[in-house]
Amino acid sequence: MYAYSDFDESFVRDRVRQFRDQVARRIDGRLTEDEFKPLRLMNGLYLQLHAYMLRVAIPYGTLDARQMRQLAAISERWDRGYGHFTTRQNIQFNWPKLGDVPDMLDALADVGMHAIQTSGNCVRNVTSDHFAGAAADEIADPRPYAELLRQWSSDHPEFQYLPRKFKIAITGATADRAVTRAHDIGLRVVARDGAVGFQVSVGGGLGRTPMIGRIIRDFLPEADLVPYVEAVLGVYNQLGRRDNKYKARIKIAVHEMGLDTIRDLVEARFAETRSEFPGAEAALAEIRAAFRAPGFRAGGTAIPSGSPAFRAWADTNLAAHRRGDHAIVTVSLKTPGQQPGDASADQMRVIADLAETYGYDEIRISHRQNVILPHVRKDDLPAVFEALAAAGLAAANAGLISDIIACPGMDYCALATARSIPVAQEIAVLFETLDLAHEVGPLRLNVSGCINACGHHHVADIGILGLERAGAETYQITLGGDPTERIAIGERTGPGFAADEIVGAVERIVMAYLERRESRDETFADAYRRLGLAPFQEALYTEGSKEDAA
Ligand code: HEM
């Protein structure tokens, strides 16, 4: 586990001290809200519909039990006893009181956490594969690189006022579980001629103008990571549009100027500045030592047999570990009916206990808003399952239709044009009631409450976008989006659906898939690639099909 250096520690504490003073001045009126806003945003504090919201970074999605317990304690002491895990490996507290926030930040600093650069036009939390360090298909653990980038980007003097926010994701495996191509910079570890480096994409993003990142460098040697990323940022900082915030992301610069122009500018800057960097070897060696694999204990070669409930959970919520005697456990925060991505303080503590007892004190947060225990001995799986089940955390639905990503939408977010949480809840409950989720198999369904696309709807098999039309909520559907290495942006099916129609519409899509798939092995994504949009449009919009599914 990476531990803060003395420099990190004093930097974070200084920030809290500064912010405590700013909060005091806001509360006694010496600062207006307009003056205070940029200061609070620099510390991850947003103002939402009903209250402030504090967004805390979980770098590369990695936590230990002590940190998870502290998040639980913070949520109980200063919030409403729960936290919301987001698609960018952050946790959000939805109800803090302004005067309490400095104490919350101090409590975070006690366990090496903070909320810096979780907002604003800077380099945001660098996200990573949630199976990092454990996945069977991993070439190299991406987290040391992510940590290197965290150190480089934190308080970087040149990149605090970029044209717009900047998001970097990195994966070290052959499967892309970090949605790298939907990020401003996406990094994929690749091996070439025995050397490790990166395939670099640039200009990906979701939001109102979804774009897939373009490959700007096929192979970037490991040692050049920081100077090259800095060159990209430097070019973007100069060229990104500051006249229009909707056109300010690097994806627009790439689109408007062309990839070749951007590449030439980046390479020129890189060539010019590279010699100023000390090289990554020493820093990486030190960081890597903090990410050493735990001392694994032998753990049985097969998954133990157990109750039908255990088997159903094992079928969906386990993934292949690089050691045959271990498994990666997904702890679902998507029990049908619950708010996707929320965990109560008690649940956080259960997860922390399990991580300590059975998981070598390691926890990850996934961009699908679930929690991961990355290293569990196969022999221990039944005990882990029982403890999770007792805490309401054993929904057997990882990767299924009820494992829905949903942004806060109109229940919390000031920018929302529609509700997203209730839609997600209703869909999850429907498929639970129909007992169909396992029959349908892997299917990503994501919901966003406005065009900003925080709920990743563009890259879902079934994406739902909530909008407001003539004073009423309406939900547009996109199909065929894919967040993996096969990255695709979903296609719109046609006119949207009213709030009371959207769940039925999803049901018709799923029924159309079940009728048309070639076998149970053909996933929704594969069937969609074969069939295209037409049969689903027919199921959605042909009169009669609506009544069938009513
Ligand atoms: C206070 C609440 C929030 C506000 C005000 C907010 C605001 C925004 C805005 C304005 C964008 C569009 C950026 C652009 O296109 O340039 C965006 C994108 C995004 N947000 Fe949020 N967001 C909020 C909460 C969340 C939450 C809870 C999540 C995770 C569940 C999230 C994850 C993302 C992601 C993944 C994107 C799209 C990726 C991209 O930037 O291209 N946001 N957000």
Ligand code: SF4
């Ligand atoms: S997609 Fe829109 S409604 Fe949802 S969290 Fe983002 S800004 Fe808010």
